[in-house]
Amino acid sequence: MRERPYILLSCGMSIDGYLDNAGGKRLLLSNDADFDRVDDVRASCDAIMVGAGTVRLDNPRLLVRSAERRSERVARGLHPTPLKVTLTGRGELDPSADFFGAGDVDKLVYCSSEAVDSTRKRLGDLATVVDVGEPVDFCRLLTDLHDRGVRRLMVEGGGRVHTQFLTAGLVDELHLVIAPFFVGDSRAPRFVGDGAFPWGPERRAALVEVRQIGDVVLLRYALSDRFEKEALAEDLAQRARAGDTAT
Secondary structure, three states: OOOOOEEEEEEEEOOOOEOOOOOOOOOOOOOHHHHHHHHHHHHOOOEEEEEHHHHHHHOOOOOOOOHHHHHHHHHOOOOOOOEEEEEEOOOOOOOOOHHHHOOOOOEEEEEOHHHHHHHHHHHHHHOEEEEOOOOOOHHHHHHHHHHOOOOEEEEOOOHHHHHHHHHOOOOOEEEEEEOOOOOOOOOOOEOOOOOOOOOEOOEOOEEEEEEEEOOEEEEEEEOOOOHHHHHHHHHHHHHHHHHHHHO
């Protein structure tokens, strides 16, 4: 693979590993303090990605919520909100979804070759549709993102996308938030599905932070040797932003 973005995968789940319930109403797995933490992470990234299933089921806006953080991004010459990215094999996306209508930011749809033409007709000028092969080639997708200036990519789900990125060994950093309850319903979506993951009993993931945030806990894992360099760079960037704010 040519150069690719640094990939941070972010997920909230129940104690028993579920992303949602099996009902129609979305399950809230976090609290206000953690939502604010996620907003801060979003503001530090160049792009946010979710799968097409998440666009259909959760209808996310994927915006930086804090006015202060949006202003800080603008002061650095960036859009108020990172680039929004989704991935689809069939192109079954609703043009009226909040993903396409919310915020003054570009939208990218990475699409399998067979669905490119129909997806472009369906979405028109709402998004840039990019052919990434049949089946979808993640190396091609990530190279294209890097070529577009994306150096830091936040992946927010759902379970199928989590599984694809993790089994491919493409994730550099994992933020896993555990909610203090069980779902207990095998019909509900899980954090990941079956797969051959690079981390197992013989190769344990490196836990670099445990943080209680109200009634949830954040587990932060380093999953590649890129983590240390990126963590240092982000720390320096945060210090610089704090200094700008103070002045």
